[in-house]
Amino acid sequence: MSNKRSYKCEKVIERLHKKVSRQILGSLEACVHCGMCTDQCHYVLANPGDVSYMPSYKADKLRKLFKAHIDWTGKKFPWWVSARSLYTDDELEELKDTVFGKCTNCRRCSINCPMGVDMATFNRMARGLLVSVGVMPQGVAVVAKDQWEIGNQMGVLKEDFLDTLQWMQEELQSEYDDPSIKIPIDKMDCDVVYSINPREAKYDPRTIADAAKIFHFAGENWTMASEGWDMTNFGLFNGDDELGGAVARRCYEATENLRGKKLVISECGHGYRSTRCEGQNWGQKDVNFKMESSVISMLRYIKEGKIKVDKTKNPEPVTFHDSCNNARSCGLTEEPRELLNMVCMDFREMYPNRAENFCCTGGGGAMSMSEYTPRRLKSAIIKANQLKETGAKTVVTSCHNCVDGLSDLIRHYKLDMKVTQLVNLVANALVVPEKRKAAAEVATLVGYKILLADDEADTLAFFSTVLEDNGATVILARDGDEALALARKEKPNLITLDLSMPGKDGGEVFEILRKDPELSAIKVCIITGKPELRRLIYDRPVTPPEGYLNKPVANEELILNMHKILGVAHDGKKK
Amino acid sequence: METIHAISTNVETTSALLSFAEDKLQLIALSFMALVYFFKVRWILSFKAGKERQAPTGNRDTNAKRGAVYSLFNIFMPWSMPSTRQHPFFYLQFGIFHVAVATSITMSIVLPYLPQLISSPLIIMALQTLFALGFLVGVGRLIRRIVSPYIRAISTPDDYFSLALLVVWLAFAFKAAPNNSDITEFWLLGYFFLTAFFLFYVPFSKISHYIFYPFTRWYLGKTLGHRGVYPLPFNPGNEPLGRMFTRIKSVEGK
Structure with a gap:
């Protein structure tokens, strides 16, 4: 192996010296390779036999570099402590695969390490070193850019x-x-x-x-x-x-x-x-x-009695998923439970819970790294089993990443559950004083033509029923080609597009619609069960869709979004 | 007569060597270790410690200091971490091995300067039992390090050598414990030379983890205490006794 080092590797090593704090130094030095962390990681439990998911193995990827450049023994006798520097850009890619793709920085191994090695903290540091030389998953780059440029991570104007x-x-x-x-x-x-x-x-x-x-x-x-x-x-x-x-x-x-x-x-x-x-x-x-x-x-x-709640409005059995960041890094574990017991009839604990809970697998930015989706979903079996054991119909969580991660695994493992947040349950349980009568329900979508494109018959049946009940004229397409043909023929006001369909996929159909002068004015709402494919839409060089929904979609949510996209008010009047 | 004279000379020479090994050599080795540790701690302190600016979060009954103290001592609370709680036998081995090593270090000081403290046959037997158990645990750990694909994947030459060194050292400690130079001189010599080597080697090896332990545990505990995470509440529901030994299938043969 040549000892010539790439420019990026040079920069990573240069920055490593600046990034190591006393806490990180301790964590990099103190590991005794006892392996106590091994079966505390959801990736390991879901991939028995694959050592590359082991927390200390992953940590050693950075530790070897640290030993080669900072540690006393490693600098003089590298082979004795398996110190190893980085030389090529391929090695940086390998490191990227580990620190981004095999760890969600959930910190469960950190609280299980007898030595107090905080692996999540220096895994984050390793990510930072790679990001500083432009080595990162594409989704991470896109989101970071949006947050720098637009001021929020989803590029909302x-x-x-x-x-x-x-x-x-x-x-x-x-x-x-x-x-x-x-x-x-x-x-x-x-x-x-x-x-x-x-x-x-x-x-x-x-x-x-x-x-x-x-x-x-x-x-x-x-x-x-x-x-x-x-x-x-x-x-x-x-x-x-x-x-x-x-x-x-x-x-x-x-x-x-x-x-x-x-x-x-x-x-x-x-x-x-x-x-x-x-x-x-x-x-x-x-x-x-x-x-x-x-x-x-x-x-x-x-x-304080400022609001009153009626827990009978939330009668279904619910369980609570502790977000890793809330539980293991901020100590926010008891308040959500106290609140849940006030607004729900049947709250059931999930085991293990609080700081010992397992990650939803969507943490650490994993939801934006679509290239790692298969391994993320495989490791989600641990969380899926935890959820199943509770027998609850709803899992509540105080984290949006967890909402996405849990929704994804619930779909993948076909669990009969839905995900919600405390704010939704509290709002639902709210006893509104002298609540005024809500506007009478009216058919709000009369006169609107909506084309539904989806290859799942059940989805089409459900959406069309909901929309027709609200007065819309509904046209159905079962694949991308049919959707395009019907769009040209029927000129609907709005098209809902599934991303994964036979023939042309939703992304291709969307781009064709946008580029066709006759069709470009049609409003589009993406409705997908694969949120990891989101970037296939937003990366296209055309105007983004007017709406986006993750399956499963509740009827209320569907109607609300159709209203918003079409500019229809709650009472059916044009805004 | 010539033969008797030769044996006598040999005994005197050996005793002088033992005398050197258990006294001067140990002092030299200890001084060396202390000096290296002095520089090592200075080196650790030369790295800047991160500062936490935020107001405390989480459980109001705790704080950074409580968290740090809890963190420093949670190794003595096997119920506090799933990793130790789910593997009580492994934790017991850990305890035996470390107590045996600490006792052996203490014995290297007691033998030359306060031998009367371990002259009772009962104490000697207790020490030998401890060293034998420590030795067996060490051998078990060495086998585990070689056999388990997980542990093998993370092991370095230093990991193998340090463990093997301690295993051999505990075997010598076992034989040296009676402190009878007429019978166990070879073992005493081996024990003290190994102790000296151990003292010279430790600062450069993983065995020096105990120097880092207070730093890592203190800082982790301080952070998690400030954020109301540490001390972790005792949560028996997470590990009901009934499933303590069966729930999570061991993935690496603990």
Whole structure:
């Protein structure tokens, strides 16, 4: 082997010296290769016999480099401690495969190490070293770029964000026939500035509406910021402290500019950890306001009698999945349980739980790394078995990554369960004083023609029933080619596209639609059971789709999104 | 007469060697180890420790200090981690081996300077039992390191050598424990020379993990205490006794 080192490897080694703190040094030196961490990792348990998933084996990939360049013995007698430097870009790719593709930084091995070796922390450091020379999964690069450039990790534009808030406000006002319900934006001197995960604005606006409902009925003096509203932070996942600091500062400064007294962070494990804990360290910034999880806020509202809840409204058996970041890095384990017991009839623990819980497998940015999806889903068998054992019909979690990770594994392992968040359950259990009669249900989609393209007969049957019940004219296509032919013939107002279909897939159909001058005005909503294929749509050089939904889709969610895309108000009037 | 004289000279020479091995050699080795450790700790401290700026989170009954103290001592609480809780026999082996090693180190100081402390046959028998058990555990660990594909994959020459060194050293400790130079001089000499070698070698090998232990555990505990994670609450539901030994199939033959 030649000892000539690539430029990227040179840079990685140069930065390694700067990145090693005393804590990391201890963790890199202290491992005695006892193997106690081995069967504490979900990847190992799901892949018996494959040593490459073993936490200490993965950690050794960086440890060898550290030994070769920093450790005393390793520098003089490398072979004796298996020290090994990096020389080629292929070796960097191998390291990438390990630190991004075989570890979710869940920290379960760290709390199981008798020596206190914090493998998750230096795995993050290894990611950062690779990112600094441009070696990372493509999805990670895309998301990090969006967070640097647009200010949120899903590239939600300001006008779209504000439009979504407006839409949710109108929905709430219409639902309660109460124009005083507001989603305040950039209101100064509020007690609470509410920050969210951009996934809520893009794919799950119902959670924003639910939170707004709770704030409203609790009489909270609150607002959202039009800038710096994203509390998620891809710096945690890609190991880039600069990005981490910049994103966190943006969020803190938004609260400071509005002179908010408290920053409330919606349910998101990594967002809570990044904003509440790590962000101040990365951004080297002290703040003069308090920060808390929305879980704690909701619990306090109930305890203080600001809102009343009726747990009989949530009668189904539910279980709770602890997000790794909340449980193992922020100690947020008891409040969600207390809240669940207040708003649900039948809460069942999942074992093991709290800090010993297993990862949902969607953590550490795994949901954005589609190249590792098969191994992620394979390792999810551990979580799937945990879920199944509870017998619950709903799994509740306080993390958006976990929502996606759990939804994915539930679909993959065909579990009869759904995923929800505490905010949805609290909103559902809310006892609204003198609730005004909601607007009568009307057929809101009369006069709209909707083409449904999906190769699953059950899905087509369900969607068409829901949409026809709401007055829409529905046309069905079972593959991509048929969808295109029908689109040309029928000129629908909206097309829903499954991504994985026979013939032309959803991505190809979408691009053709957008590039065809006769069809480009048709609104498109992607409805897929494979969220990892999301980038096949958003990476295309055409205008993004007007909507995006993950299967399974509830009828209410489907109608809400059709309304939004078509610009129809809750009462069926054109907005 | 010539034969008797030769034996006598040999005994005197051997005794002088033993005397050197158990006294001066140990002092030299210990001084060397202390010096290297001094530089090693200085080296560790030359790396900057990260600072936590955020307000505490999680359980309000804990803090950074409580977390750090809990972390430092949680190795003595096998119920506190699934990794030790699920493998009690493995944990017991760990305990025996480390106690045997620590006792052997202590014996290397007691034998030359306070031999009367271990003159009772009962104490000698207790020591020998401990060293024998430590030896057996060490051999078991060595076999595991060679046989288990998981442990083999992470093992370095230093891992094998350090373990083998301790195993041989414990065997010598077993034989040296009676401290009868007329009968066990060879074993005493071997024991003290191995102890000296051990002291010279330790700072450069994985055996020096105990120097890093306080650092890693302190910092991890401090962080997790500040964030309300440590001390971990005792959560018996996670490991009901009934399934403690059967629930998770061992993947690497613990």
